[in-house]
Amino acid sequence: MPDSERVGFVTMGEAGTPAGEVPTLGVGMLGYAFMGKAHTNGYKKLNYIYTPPPARARLVAIAGRNEAAVQAAADRYGYEKAVSDWRALIEDPEIQVFDNGGPNNLHAEPCIAAAQAGKHIICEKPLARTGAEAKTMLDAVKQAGVVHMCAFNYRFVPAIRLASQIIEEGRLGQIYHFRAQYLQEWIMDPNFSLVWRLDASTAGSGALGDLGTHIIDLARYLVGEPKTVSAVTSTFIKERPDGKGGRFQVDVDDAFVSTVEFENGALGTLEATRFAKGRKNHQVIEINGARGSLAFNLERLNELEVYLPEEEDRHDAQGFRQVLVTEASHPYYDVWWPHGHIIGWEHTFVHEIKRFFEAIVTGGSVRPEGADFEDGYRASVVADAIMESSRIRRHVDISYA
Numbered sequence: 001m002p003d004s005e006r007v008g009f010v011t012m013g014e015a016g017t018p019a020g021e022v023p024t025l026g027v028g029m030l031g032y033a034f035m036g037k038a039h040t041n042g043y044k045k046l047n048y049i050y051t052p053p054p055a056r057a058r059l060v061a062i063a064g065r066n067e068a069a070v071q072a073a074a075d076r077y078g079y080e081k082a083v084s085d086w087r088a089l090i091e092d093p094e095i096q097v098f099d100n101g102g103p104n105n106l107h108a109e110p111c112i113a114a115a116q117a118g119k120h121i122i123c124e125k126p127l128a129r130t131g132a133e134a135k136t137m138l139d140a141v142k143q144a145g146v147v148h149m150c151a152f153n154y155r156f157v158p159a160i161r162l163a164s165q166i167i168e169e170g171r172l173g174q175i176y177h178f179r180a181q182y183l184q185e186w187i188m189d190p191n192f193s194l195v196w197r198l199d200a201s202t203a204g205s206g207a208l209g210d211l212g213t214h215i216i217d218l219a220r221y222l223v224g225e226p227k228t229v230s231a232v233t234s235t236f237i238k239e240r241p242d243g244k245g246g247r248f249q250v251d252v253d254d255a256f257v258s259t260v261e262f263e264n265g266a267l268g269t270l271e272a273t274r275f276a277k278g279r280k281n282h283q284v285i286e287i288n289g290a291r292g293s294l295a296f297n298l299e300r301l302n303e304l305e306v307y308l309p310e311e312e313d314r315h316d317a318q319g320f321r322q323v324l325v326t327e328a329s330h331p332y333y334d335v336w337w338p339h340g341h342i343i344g345w346e347h348t349f350v351h352e353i354k355r356f357f358e359a360i361v362t363g364g365s366v367r368p369e370g371a372d373f374e375d376g377y378r379a380s381v382v383a384d385a386i387m388e389s390s391r392i393r394r395h396v397d398i399s400y401a
């Protein structure tokens with residue numbers, strides 16, 4: 001069948017490889033809330049969407065602190081065991097893959113212990129609270145020789161992957177600009193109480209670590225290494241209820257804006273905030289090159305805006321085109337639905353985990369498509385430099401260990 005005819009309308013029912021020939025990887029999950037749920041959904045979908053998947057996930061155990069709550073999560077998600085101390089995951093010989101969906105202060109110690117126990121690791125972003133802490137994790141996985149992934153899932157949006165392919169093929173020419181904003185609104189109410197994301201000892205930083213590291217990673221993925229940054233950060237609401245009848249001083253940033261000079265000469269702006277009224281999860285990116293431009297909006301994740309005038313014949317009808325990135329020939333789309341039957345945010349985790357499992361099964365790396373701990377470390381170094389620039393009111397050079 002020619003590629004043009006391999007559309008989902010005719011390929012949906014194709015038989016895959018029988019289950020017996022596919023290896024199984026036992027998964028131990030830390031955290032059962034937002035990311036615990038998103039990653040579990042990814043493992044489950046991987047098992048039946050790819051025919052065959054690189055390996056099948058066996059949901060061995062999930063960890064939390066509250067016994068009843070973690071048992072309920074295990075029952076809901078389908079994990080065989082519920083444990084109330086993450087160390088039980090590290091000690092479990094049936095677990096080959098450690099998945100860290102805990103808060104940022106709980107990334108380093110469990111990941112280092114998992115690496116030392118020889119487990120492959122996927123850890124949520126930001127990899128750690130600081131670049132220095134992230135470096136200890138990078139050193140541990142390198143020393144252990146395990147496969148490691150930092151869960152920068154937006155690399156696995158089909159439209160973002162298509163953007164990276166267009167750039168790699170040189171179709172934009174020299175890149176002049178990278179512009180990214182990541183805007184949310186969920187803590188604007190001054191009476192919104194303390195959560196771990198507002199506490200520096202747990203989160204490291206605020207909008208910067210939470211949202212900023214995503215667009216820092218996309219900047220590195222799509223354009224290249226940042227050379228210097230200049231930034232301002234702000235905490236608009238400095239005191240909030242602590243949820244126990246008292247008050248606490250907010251010690252993380254609510255927002256930052258920064259300029260970036262890339263090693264390849266491109267100029268960038270990065271901005272993230274949780275104070276953009278009306279913006280729910282508004283991650284927008286634009287890249288301008290000598291021969292064209294690309295634009296992306298996460299809230300319209302199946303689309304990539306493309307301006308490539310040299311690839312269009314008639315000058316009088318050129319302009320930005322809204323490409324629906326849902327063809328079987330588009331990145332990651334071959335296993336999904338007939339074109340135009342769109343996918344969502346949660347599917348990025350299916351693609352991400354598939355890449356992680358492929359790397360484990362082949363003994364390789366999740367790079368260059370996925371982000372590993374080196375990428376996680378580098379994003380944290382850039383985030384630190386943004387914070388430092390705001391503090392000292394000067395440009396800061398990026399320097400990796």
Ligand SMILES: NC(=O)c1ccc[n+]([C@@H]2O[C@H](COP(=O)([O-])OP(=O)(O)OC[C@H]3O[C@@H](n4cnc5c(N)ncnc54)[C@H](O)[C@@H]3O)[C@@H](O)[C@H]2O)c1
Pocket residue numbers: 030031032033034035036063064065086101102103104106124125126151152153210
């Ligand atoms: N990739 C993304 O798009 C994305 C989105 C949201 C969050 N994140 C990242 O994922 C991580 C988790 O964030 P979240 O939104 O899932 O947080 P969350 O608060 O929803 O969940 C945290 C989980 O960790 C558990 N936990 C906390 N302390 C624990 C301990 N000592 N022992 C065992 N379990 C403990 C909690 O019970 C909870 O289940 C963070 O690093 C965050 O930055 C990534």
